Amino acid sequence: MTHEPVVSHEAEAGDEFETRLKVYEGQRAAVARLGKDPVNAPMIRHWCEAMGDSNPAYSGPDAIAPPTMLQAWTMSGLSGHTRGTHAYDELLGLLDEAGYTSVVATDCEQEYLRPLRPGDEITYDSVIESVSERKTTKLGTGYFVTTRMDIRVGPDLAGTHRFRILKYAPIRRAGREQPSQPDRRQKPARPRPVVSRDNAGFWKGVEQHRLLIQRCIGCGTLRHPWLPGCNACGGLDWDTVEASGEGTVYSYVVMHHPPFPAFDPPYAVGLIELAEGVRMLGNVLGVPYDKVRIGLPVRLEFQACDEELVLPFWRAHGAHEMREAGA
Structure with missing residues (x-):
């Protein structure tokens, strides 16, 4: 049988x-x-x-x-x-x-x-x-x-x-995996960054609320995003310095479209020039999206997006009082 x-x-x-x-x-x-x-x-x-x-x-x-x-x-x-x-x-x-x-x-x-x-x-x-x-x-x-x-x-x-x-x-916020037929009413979690062997140290620092910048040991050039070699001298040896957290908006865009389930447009994304001279992307907080301007001073702020994800954000100087007032 x-x-x-x-x-x-x-x-x-x-x-x-x-x-x-x-x-x-x-x-x-x-x-x-x-x-x-x-x-x-x-x-x-x-x-x-x-x-x-x-x-x-x-x-x-x-x-x-x-x-x-x-x-x-x-x-x-x-x-x-x-x-x-x-x-x-x-x-x-x-x-x-x-x-x-x-x-x-x-x-x-x-x-x-x-x-x-x-x-x-x-x-x-x-x-x-x-x-x-x-x-x-x-x-x-x-x-x-x-x-x-x-x-x-x-x-x-x-x-x-x-x-x-x-x-x-x-995955549902409670930590359980979605069933075979996903629940479209569930608001998705914020996307995770792609962590590779080249940038793992950066994201480890973010988890510890430290913003680390690569520094070439050969010529001293700072670089971001993280790379396996120096784009100035080609050197492969590097260490890190911790950013002060001060910066200014070098450029920015306001995202209106396309809508993405994990975000609530409109919101401002800035290219931030750090006091150390490198630039990186991040959301600009503390002022309305239509008030963001090139040259706006910002300060680093870490936020826990959920139980597993911490990300760096940039808050406009003097905006702490606005946040406390609910603005």
Whole structure:
């Protein structure tokens, strides 16, 4: 006598859903799109100023674009692109309908094959490279979606940009994992930062309410974000200094759209220039979002977003009284 294996309806439904997702692998997300602007010196200058990168290769008559700007030349801006396929939107919509409504970027990989120079006009194709099986992470249960973008100048491949996101149903605040059918009424937890071997020390310091900046032992240059090597001298040896917590708003944006379940727009995100000279991103608190200005003095403040997550924020000077008054 033989016994047929018992397969639950839930497992069958899960297998069927993953089969539907796998159909999108290999489909084009963009076809022969043209970059909205040629590679140009002003954008290179703005990028270098924001990054604090004074490499002479990025200026002058023989300038090249910083390789890490590769994706910047493909960005669509607020008006978007009108040409291409809808496969990627369909895939994300399918995940949304199933309750995997939150998203976090997990990592990207870039390969540089030739330098980009002012005047180059780029075109690019994008393909949905893979959709993972259902995964359980600290954020929640969901699927990793990887796209690959091929950037060209004329017929020449200039580089590739591989980008991976996690579409997930967040873990409930009580600490229990979501059921197989996520509860869409549950407000998701704030996304967790992606911690790697390169930046683990930074996040360990944040847990201890210390803002640590990398310092090159060879030349003394401070750097942020954390990197395995010095961008000034190439040295691999480093230690850290603790930031004083004083800074000013170097630049900022006010987020209105798109809405994200863990946040309540509008809110201001600032590029903060620390007293030590490096810059980092963070929410600006203590003043209304429409009162944030370049040059606004701010002071570091750590906040526990939940039982597991501590993040650095930046509060405008003199705003403590506003907070106490309920403003």
